[in-house]
Amino acid sequence: MRASLIQIAVNPDQSVNSRREYVGSLVREEAGADLVVLPELWPTGAFAYELFAQEAESLDGPTREAMAKAARDAGVWLHAGSIVERAADGTLYNTALVFSPDGELAATYRKIHRFGFDKGEAVMMGAGGEPVTVAHPGTTLGVTTCYDLRFPELYRTLVDQGAETLIVSAGWPERRRSHWTLLAQARAVENQCFVLAVGTAGTHAGVEQAGHSIAVDPWGEVLAEAGAGEEVLRVEFDPARVAATREQFPALKDRVLGLDAPSRLR
Numbered sequence: 001m002r003a004s005l006i007q008i009a010v011n012p013d014q015s016v017n018s019r020r021e022y023v024g025s026l027v028r029e030e031a032g033a034d035l036v037v038l039p040e041l042w043p044t045g046a047f048a049y050e051l052f053a054q055e056a057e058s059l060d061g062p063t064r065e066a067m068a069k070a071a072r073d074a075g076v077w078l079h080a081g082s083i084v085e086r087a088a089d090g091t092l093y094n095t096a097l098v099f100s101p102d103g104e105l106a107a108t109y110r111k112i113h114r115f116g117f118d119k120g121e122a123v124m125m126g127a128g129g130e131p132v133t134v135a136h137p138g139t140t141l142g143v144t145t146c147y148d149l150r151f152p153e154l155y156r157t158l159v160d161q162g163a164e165t166l167i168v169s170a171g172w173p174e175r176r177r178s179h180w181t182l183l184a185q186a187r188a189v190e191n192q193c194f195v196l197a198v199g200t201a202g203t204h205a206g207v208e209q210a211g212h213s214i215a216v217d218p219w220g221e222v223l224a225e226a227g228a229g230e231e232v233l234r235v236e237f238d239p240a241r242v243a244a245t246r247e248q249f250p251a252l253k254d255r256v257l258g259l260d261a262p263s264r265l266r
């Protein structure tokens, strides 16, 4: 399985349309990959809150059109990062789009854990409520977005749904880069899954981005890690290692279920 993690900078001087063209051209260059993954909210930038309403689009909008075409042209499975989705009732969502190689929209995922506490997407967007897996022919994908990475119970749910490769599409700040790396490895180890975590580079809306997209194997070893700048991180892995790891070290079988705490502690 060959995966390409496209780590771009969200340059505020570039129009959203020209960024769509740019990202489409980067996806086309990955023809031959089995999976291409883009970061969270790359059309606007994850922290460019003032653009959310202005650039919100429906699931039939310009990003879907551009990314469907890029997936088709390249003949790849494409996790096209996320967009600010405007739903029919006007609610905004941080919604990830996954395309099959014929350009069909194979899945959408509305981010469940909204970031910002009392500002940003936490107040501007609705919360998704459905964990999403995708039956890629090589491996079952679990689809997650950025802040979700801090909530292990979501990943356990995805594992229960059959996920073997956990995708984290993000716009993670440099200030908490150590958490990013640590949590990506933790989610891989505890779930005995591959983790493909893709962030953005550069600075937008005054928030320096961590970059450092990372691919981790089911033993927690880092297969590849990007630097801080724009980069395409290419990684090859054998999805059969998930089953092999779970057989050799069957910790998932020792789970004790039913210990759930109240859903909100504060």
Ligand SMILES: O=C(O)CCC(=O)C(=O)O
Pocket: 046, 114, 115, 145, 146, 147, 148, 150, 171, 172, 173, 176, 179
């Ligand atoms: O949890 C974090 O530190 C970063 C989360 C974030 O930036 C996001 O979800 O957009």
